[in-house]
Amino acid sequence: MNRLTHLPRFVTALACLLAPLAAQALEIQPYSADALAAAQSAGKPVAVHFHAPWCPTCRAQAKVFDGLKPDASLPLPLLVADYDSERALRQKLGVRTQSTLIVWRGAKETARLAGETDADRLRAALRSAVSPAQ
Template identity: 35%
Template sequence: MPFRPAAAMAALAVVAAALPARADPAPYTDAAFEAALAAGRPILVAVSAPWCPICKAQKPILAKLAADPRFRDLLVLDIDFDTRKEAMRRFEARSQSTLIVFKGGREVGRSVGETQPEWIEGLLEKAL
């Protein structure tokens, strides 16, 4: 049977579409943030802690939104509340469950402790 690249790509697309959205954002690094800024990408910086119930509530909401084609270019970076105090100072974040969105290299929205899916979606839309 001959190899058919188009058929293989179509099969891969079906498999990729069936996979769940990545539940965990990429760990924050200055380099990743600066590269995304330079490229003009929309960015969500999420400050979270593994012991935080609000952060746990936000994760599936963010994962579902990450699967939405509107947010395909959004880079989500996670700052660990317990270990990344220097990054928290950079963004003037004072608590876990803080979500900060950037568009065009500047902050365009911020939320602390939000768990309503439609409000988080509205916040992310500001980055588009």
């Protein structure tokens, strides 16, 4: 038996070991009031990105967020809210412009950015809810 015969089992085992790490990375999903409420009531980190499909800044932010998906230091959901249709949510949260990112740890807001496309600043905002120092 050569070494390659064990390769499929090794790859499967490695995938099983790495799967929990992937689950701990940034998870981008559509906004839902239930998802936001559940994370906040459990004291977990959560973020909402107010996105408009017509907004070039929002599209640039979305590319940055996509690039941050595998970042294991960002174990939180990023809920994408449609800026145009979520008027009540915008009013409740005091959002005045598309491309706004709001980050919480539980019910405590830890960061708010509008119009920011710098990857390091967006990552830092998201980490603000994960870091115990915040």
